[in-house]
Amino acid sequence: MFIRIGFEITIECARPTPLLLALLPHPSYGGRAIGSDQVRTDPAVPQEEYLDEFANRRVRMVAQPGRMTLWSDCIVENDGQPDPFDWNARQHPIAELPPDTLRYLTPSRYCNSDELVEQAWALFGATPEGWARVQAICNWVHNQLTFGYQYGRSTKTASDALRERTGVCRDFAQLAVTLCRAMNIPARYASGYLGDVGVPDSGPGDFCAWFEAYLENRWFTFDARYNTPRIGRVLVVRGRDAADGAMMTSFGNYDLKVFRVWTDEVVGTTTDAERLALLEELPDAPALTLAPT
Known part of the structure; x- marks a missing residue:
């Protein structure tokens, strides 16, 4: 099965604000991505992707004064199976x-x-x-x-x-x-x-x-x-607790203006080209006029 995942986050900063983001599918997620799963911004700012100690994909950037929208939109393949279980799984000493x-x-x-x-x-x-x-x-x-x-x-x-x-x-x-x-x-x-x-x-x-x-x-x-x-779970982060998996860590204050997430099953398509065509505009996003590049 295929699932369209993405987010739209708009923040407003009074001064340059460094950000550490954890918003990308985890490297261990087995399904391939159709389209780009990268974080994109408007206005564009330099960013660096790296792996942290838990193999989470992190992005580092500096939000400039004013409004900035961060977003991502792609389709991922999923095995369509429920979470596995094993009633006989033993606990290790x-x-x-x-x-x-x-x-x-x-x-x-x-x-x-x-x-x-x-x-x-x-x-x-x-x-x-x-x-x-x-x-x-x-x-x-x-x-x-x-x-x-x-x-x-x-x-x-x-x-x-x-x-x-x-x-x-x-x-x-x-x-x-x-x-x-x-x-x-x-x-x-x-x-x-x-x-x-x-x-x-x-x-x-x-x-x-x-x-x-x-x-x-x-x-x-x-x-x-x-x-x-x-x-249909799509893993993004792992860690000891939420401190290791915060979606957005800021080194300074910001005002959150928009926060939307979508994760919807894609039906009625049979080819990657048809699935890519779905990514021409973000779903139900009248406030956002960006299109993937």
Whole structure:
């Protein structure tokens, strides 16, 4: 299957403002891209793409005083399969874990697992190790937190979300990550595009956060907010928590004027040429008259 992904972000700065962006599909995403997945700007400014320590594709640029629009629009191929699961996936003893998973066992900026060890073991200590334990954590977080955009804030930790019983998708993911780590299960934060493929009328496409847990010699995707396998995820970033996967990090103030995201299944096309023709203008964007170059 094919999915059209993109965003339009307009900011206004009073002075030159350096930006670090995490808005490009992750190198590990398996589907090919049709058209350009690069970040484009109006007005044009110099930019540099690099890989960070989690292999996330980052872009560095300096926004100049005034308004600037950042955008991207492309079509990516997707296998069309729901998130894989394995009810028999086992939990590894810490001594057997690969070295590169160990950093996902310890506390991080927003996932303060050291503060929740006692509570995690009280809640989940009697659950079977492995997949069943991670799923029990997902079930609990899904049922305990109330979702709402008004509940999000950039400084909110897993402990805050637990105490307030509210959050956005990143809070669901970070609380589940924190509880997994407290139970000695490597877990990492992830985010990217997620539309309504397979679940029509579930809301507009958006950037969404989920998490990955290491079981049975591989990383599995879990989603505490939706708590069901989904189709059409397009991974953008991974990290210890949202601090490693912020979409936009600014070194200075800016006013956000426009923020739109789309992630829609492409149907009715049979060739790449037909799919490229869809990218001649951005979808439903009366405020933006740019066309891809």
